[in-house]
Amino acid sequence: MSTVYILWLRQVKKYFRARSRIIGALGQPLLFLLAFGFGFGQVFREAGQGDYLQFLGPGIIMMSVLFTGIFSGIDLIWDRQFGFLKETMVAPVPRWQIMLGKTLGGATVASFQGLVVFILALIVGFRFHDPWMLPVATVFVALVAVTFTSLGVAVASRIEDMQGFQLIMNFLVMPIFFLSGALFPLQGLPAVMEVVTRIDPLTYGIDGLRGALINTSTFGIATDLAIMLFLAVALLGIGSYLFERIQA
């Protein structure tokens, strides 16, 4: 357990030491909240869908959890290239503990980033409906964080360097975000989009968070929770499987 803890601690310490990075990472969600929230607000209301900022809030919170989570996982490439991973790999500890510590550390950081964006959204005008549902919201954030940090670790275990980074950004991270229903309702979509949005793992995280924060959800909180729980465990498994096979 001490191995998992020290790897977790390292990840968290590194995050809080890079204050400029935390602030930098808030620019994008703020821009999305302001530009989309207020830009599309009128259209959304006229279409009879209510307040767009309310709808958008959970989507943007999860966007920053997704990005921070994946990048914390992919960070592994740097540990590999700049030697630090070797120090960890020759230590007499099981590899899965290393992976678990790193992933939980990355997920903690991603969840914290989600919390900061949540506060940012409150400042901009977002309102949640029931404080008793905040623990449920936290669970969804944590599950999404674990899922995508694991995905980052899995990807980083398979690619050798950052050359594949643009590819990952454009063909993995961006589609996961844009096809998740973070920005638009999941009802009344064209058939292809209907299928694609339901394959996207982030969809269920955002739907669950909407259920918890603004009391509207497409699939129901219980279904979302079951699916996210399954995904988090599955990706943790895949991530540690691929991590064990790294030849340093």
Add this chain to the structure above:
Amino acid sequence: MNVDAGDANIITVTDLVKNYNGFTAVDSISFTVERGEIFAFLGPNGAGKSTTISMLTTLQEPTSGRITVNGNDPTRKKDAVRKSFGIVFQDPSLDDDLTAMENMRYHAVLYKVSGDIRNARIEELLKFVELWERRNSIVKTFSGGMKRRLEIARGLLHHPKILFLDEPTLGLDPQTRNHIWSYIKDINEKENMTVFFTTHYMDEAERIAERIAIIDHGKIIATGSAGNLINKTKTASLEDAFIALTGSAIREQEAGNLDQLRARGRMWRMHR
């Protein structure tokens, strides 16, 4: 402990081979290292020095051949072997964003050195490499020599039986090199710790190592003390002996790759 621990040889390698997609990096080498000895692998770039160390230290699996490190096979009893050695890698392997102390603590936790012993040992080692005053500084602010000293202190933290050093003084100035070797010789004498190092500095091999294996193109072409090798080749110095044994052709180096990567690393960090 195990039955072989009393063996005079702490490392035994027999017919060791490593192939990478058709390229033979290590070509059927055999050698032994005695307990308490300072042993050097001397060879040009790409001779197979680092690959051999990777196999001895469980990081890579051999294609064929047999290895025993402190009585255990690194392909089967990984953790038993891992506990027995400390290592300083060719490339820096510290976490630059953490302090010297935090790097030491991280290592202590991974190697289950705990409690009071941990703090006392860390203090002792940091004083030994003269970094105690800087223990709370972020490693990023250290010079190359300081980083190396910290890596050596870290490698010694769990009282290893063997210390592996892969080109430990590469890129350091002569003063720092002397400094580092004086620590290592000191520990070797005091704790009877075996030292296995690779280098392509002749003078280092000659001055420090009790026995030298000259390796080239993945093969060991000669083994013996420096004096021994000089006599065998009827030359005047180890450098002449080395040239006589390995020829004078210049070795191709894979250049640029890591530099490019570092540049991309900086970009990546700036964009986050």
